[in-house]
Amino acid sequence: MRYLFLDASENATNCQYGDDKSFFSRRFDTDRNLGACVSKICDEMLEQAGSSFGDIDLLSVCTGPGSLTGLRIAAAFFRTLSLIGNKPVSGIDIFSWSLKTLQQSNCSGKVTLVLPTLIDKAFVVSADIEQQSCQTPQLQARNAVGGQQTYAIRCDLPGCARLEPSPEALHELIDSRPAASSFDDILGVLPMYVIPSQAERKLEEKS
Amino acid sequence: MITLGIESSCDDTSIALVEDGTRVISSLVSSQIEIHRRFGGVVPEVASRKHLEAILPLLRDCLDGAGIKISDIGQVAATAGPGLLGPLLVGLSTAKALAWHTGKPLIPVNHIEAHLTASFLTAGRTPEYPFLGLIVSGGHSNLVLAEGPRQYRVLGQTLDDAPGELFDKVARHLQLGYPGGPIIQKTGENGDHKRYQLPRPMAGKGYTFSFSGLKTAVMRIVAHEKDNLSLPDLCASLQHAVSETFAEKVSMALKETRARRLILAGGVAANAVLRKDMQQLADRYRAELLLPSLHLCTDNAAMIAAHGYHTAQLAPADSLAVNAVASWDMGGPYNF
Numbered sequence: 076m077r078y079l080f081l082d083a084s085e086n087a088t089n090c091q092y093g094d095d096k097s098f099f100s101r102r103f104d105t106d107r108n109l110g111a112c113v114s115k116i117c118d119e120m121l122e123q124a125g126s127s128f129g130d131i132d133l134l135s136v137c138t139g140p141g142s143l144t145g146l147r148i149a150a151a152f153f154r155t156l157s158l159i160g161n162k163p164v165s166g167i168d169i170f171s172w173s174l175k176t177l178q179q180s181n182c183s184g185k186v187t188l189v190l191p192t193l194i195d196k197a198f199v200v201s202a203d204i205e206q207q208s209c210q211t212p213q214l215q216a217r218n219a220v221g222g223q224q225t226y227a228i229r230c231d232l233p234g235c236a237r238l239e240p241s242p243e244a245l246h247e248l249i250d251s252r253p254a255a256s257s258f259d260d261i262l263g264v265l266p267m268y269v270i271p272s273q274a275e276r277k278l279e280e281k282s
Numbered sequence: 283m284i285t286l287g288i289e290s291s292c293d294d295t296s297i298a299l300v301e302d303g304t305r306v307i308s309s310l311v312s313s314q315i316e317i318h319r320r321f322g323g324v325v326p327e328v329a330s331r332k333h334l335e336a337i338l339p340l341l342r343d344c345l346d347g348a349g350i351k352i353s354d355i356g357q358v359a360a361t362a363g364p365g366l367l368g369p370l371l372v373g374l375s376t377a378k379a380l381a382w383h384t385g386k387p388l389i390p391v392n393h394i395e396a397h398l399t400a401s402f403l404t405a406g407r408t409p410e411y412p413f414l415g416l417i418v419s420g421g422h423s424n425l426v427l428a429e430g431p432r433q434y435r436v437l438g439q440t441l442d443d444a445p446g447e448l449f450d451k452v453a454r455h456l457q458l459g460y461p462g463g464p465i466i467q468k469t470g471e472n473g474d475h476k477r478y479q480l481p482r483p484m485a486g487k488g489y490t491f492s493f494s495g496l497k498t499a500v501m502r503i504v505a506h507e508k509d510n511l512s513l514p515d516l517c518a519s520l521q522h523a524v525s526e527t528f529a530e531k532v533s534m535a536l537k538e539t540r541a542r543r544l545i546l547a548g549g550v551a552a553n554a555v556l557r558k559d560m561q562q563l564a565d566r567y568r569a570e571l572l573l574p575s576l577h578l579c580t581d582n583a584a585m586i587a588a589h590g591y592h593t594a595q596l597a598p599a600d601s602l603a604v605n606a607v608a609s610w611d612m613g614g615p616y617n618f
Contacts, residue, residue, distance in 0.1 A: 110371045111605035111618065114382040128383065143327070144368055147334050148375045155379035158338055159352050262338060272327035278320065 078133040078249050079120060083109050083149040084141020084169060085229070090116060092124045093246050099123065100242040109148050131162060135249050138166035140190050140198050140212070140268035150265060157261050163254035166264040167245065170200050170209045173228050175244035177204050187225040189235055191217055192270055197232075212268055283356035286344075286380065287587025288337075290373030291365025291393045292421075293317075293324045295336040297344040298583035299355075303399075303591030304406050308348040309577075309584040312336040319460045323450065330368030337376050355386060359590020362390035363610035363617065364421075370606035378602055389590035389597045390604040393581075394422055395432065395612050396589035397547035400579070401572035403588040414541040414569075416532055418556070419548030420446030420461070423491045425531055426612060427539050431593050434613040437535055438489025445524050445550045448493040452500050452520060456513065467553055470517030477515035478503050480523035482530065489531050496523060521555040529559050536567045543570045552579040 082089040088105040091098060101123070103116050121127055136153040139146050157164035170188050177186060183204050190212075191197040198212040199220055220227075221234020228238050255261045271279070285303065289296040298309035314332050318324045345352065360377030363370060374390070381388035398415045402408065409431070417424045423440035443451070446463055453462030458469060480499050483492045500520060504511060536544065544564050550556065551574055564571035578585060590597075598604065598616050607617040 108605065110374060111603050113375060114378050114602045117382070143330070144371060147330055147368070148371050151334055151337065151372045151375035152379045154338060155341075155376045156383055158342070159380060160383050258338075258342065262335070265334060269331065272325055274321050274325040275328065 076132045076250065077126060077130055078135055079117065079131050080135040080137075080167070080245065080249060081113075081116070081149045081153060082137035083145030084137050084139055085145070086142070088116060088145070090120050091242055091245055092120050092126070093249065098242065098246045107142075107145070109145050113148060113152050128156075128160065133249070133254050134162050134164040135167055135254070136164065136264065138168045138265065138267040140169060140192065143266060143269065146266040154261055154264055157255070157264075158258070163256040164261055164264050165249065165252050165254040166267070167248060167252065168267050169228060169240060170202065170212065171207070172240040172245055172248055173226065173238055174202050174204060174207055174209060175248045176238065176241045177226070178207065179241065179244050179247070184224060187220070187222070188228060188238075189220045189225060189232060190228045191230055191232065194270065198268055214270070283591070284350065284354055285389075285587040285591045286355045286358050287583035287585075287590060288358070288360040288373045288377045289393070289581055289583040289586045290333045290337065290369045291361045291363070292369060292581055293329050294581040295333045295340055295373070296581065296583035297337070297340045298587050299344060299348050299350055300403070300584055300587035300591065303588045304403065304408060306403065306584045307350065308344050309582055310340050310344045310347075311580075311582055312340055315461065322454055322460055324366070326366045326368050329366060330372060333369050333372040337372060341376070352380070352384060355380075355384065357387045357389055357590065357594060359389040359391050359587050361393045361396070361586050362604055363392065363607035365393055365608065367606055367608045370608075374606045382602060387594065387597070388601045388604075389594050390601055390616055391586045391590045391593070392432075392610055392612060392614070393586070394424065395434070395593075396585040397574075398428065398545050399589040399592060400547055400574040400582070400585035401545045403585060404575045404578055405572055409592055410543065412539070412541055413543035413545050414532070414535055414539060415545045415547060416528060416560070417548045418445050418528065418546070418550035420444060420450065422548060423493070424612070425489050425535055427535070427541060432596050432613045436612065438491060438531060440491040440493060442492055442494040443497065445493060446548075448497050448524070449550070451497050455501060455504065456516075458513075463550055463553060466517045466520060467555070469513050470521055471514070473512065473514030473516070473518030475515075475518035475522040477512060478519040480519050482523060482527050485527070485530055489535065491527065491531070493524070496520070521553065525553070525556045525559045528556065529563055532560065533563055533567075536563070536569055541569065543572065545572050547574055547579075549580045552576050
């Protein structure tokens with residue numbers, strides 16, 4: 076199965092192409108300019124793979140958490156390609172990806188995953204490596220996290236071990252995750268972890 | 283040739299199919315007004331989310347409803363600015379996916395320029411130059427002389443609020459609801475427009491507009507009149523003050539430029555008082571007035587498709603690399 080994956084949750088954009096035999100990853104320094112170069116990134120990935128869009132069996136896109144603008148550009152682009160190109164599309168969230176990374180690193184037991192946001196808070200998730208299951212993420216104060224078996228994803232936080240979600244884990248996850256091919260399922264591939272805007276927070280406080 | 287248009291610059295998601303830039307095959311709009319009403323204005327983050335949710339169902343419905351296949355599309359036109367960046371990026375990224383997959387050209391479109399094309403589209407005509415254009419909306423108040431495709435001489439703009447913004451702010455102050463324009467028109471329908479004396483801002487001062495003082499003047503009347511305030515009279519007076527402010531500048535421009543064609547465009551172009559005053563002005567100067575149909579006044583993808591069709595020759599070859607931009611002057615260079 077040949078797939079193309081796009082992760083625009085950070086300032087840089089992570090891409091991965093894989094098939095049954097191998098895979099490769101590339102990091103593009105898009106620096107918040109993904110809107111201008113999303114198609115070029117796909118061209119370069121397919122060229123490096125010696126492949127074309129028609130050869131792809133599956134599209135996969137990161138659903139966050141992370142830069143909402145980046146996530147939306149990637150989702151808009153891949154969901155549209157999925158619809159008009161008749162390719163299934165899957166959403167990969169960073170917590171599942173991180174949990175798979177820990178499993179591949181022979182870690183075990185229950186862990187806490189932490190992903191900071193731009194505000195002074197972090198998404199915090201309790202997860203089980205053997206079960207590969209995550210509870211619903213909670214937004215907590217950044218300085219209230221830390222402790223044993225606590226991992227900070229892609230960043231350094233006091234009291235937490237740093238964790239980089241790996242390309243190997245992503246490859247395995249994409250292979251095992253069901254993909255959306257019906258119209259209604261494609262619509263469900265959206266950025267998952269949305270921080271309420273200031274206006275929404277104000278409205279909630281009022282009510 | 284069929285152009286597929288995509289519009290997502292603010293709170294309306296829209297997809298349209300237009301043939302040869304002059305005939306609307308299908309035009310669908312998904313409005314977020316109800317969602318933003320409770321905030322009293324558009325929240326960009328919320329708008330971006332809703333665009334992403336709405337755009338694919340609209341695309342499917344537009345194509346299926348018209349019996350058109352993606353392979354029938356000759357080119358894709360999408361708003362690249364000006365507007366809210368998050369919403370713009372959703373529409374432009376969708377358009378890029380369509381263009382990239384089909385190999386068809388992508389035409390980035392300036393949303394404000396497209397509003398002027400809406401009047402020609404309503405008449406089923408190709409834009410004819412020169413013409414005088416007055417664009418009045420929630421974010422814009424521009425008086426321009428269009429000399430050719432994407433060639434504009436800006437005669438005047440607002441220093442502060444746009445007329446739609448003024449109506450929104452006044453409606454909010456009077457607790458009439460959102461959006462302000464239609465509510466103020468309806469409330470003032472049978473009002474006496476001579477009851478309240480409101481200023482005609484920047485009268486006799488060239489082509490520059492300013493509406494924030496008008497808002498302050500309305501608030502003063504509200505505070506002064508208290509229980510005696512007549513909302514119908516106040517709304518009628520306000521609309522006439524706005525319309526006469528525009529009429530004075532447009533009259534001067536028609537005289538100076540000798541333009542024989544006048545285009546009214548933008549969301550506030552739906553205002554009945556303004557439409558009537560502009561018609562009288564055009565008649566006085568023996569100019570032709572082109573008005574957009576009411577459903578083409580507000581943001582829509584049909585005008586984007588039509589403008590994309592008429593400006594396709596000017597679009598850059600590597601248009602897939604064009605990015606969305608929050609601020610983009612009419613006729614200005616594409617943003618890479």
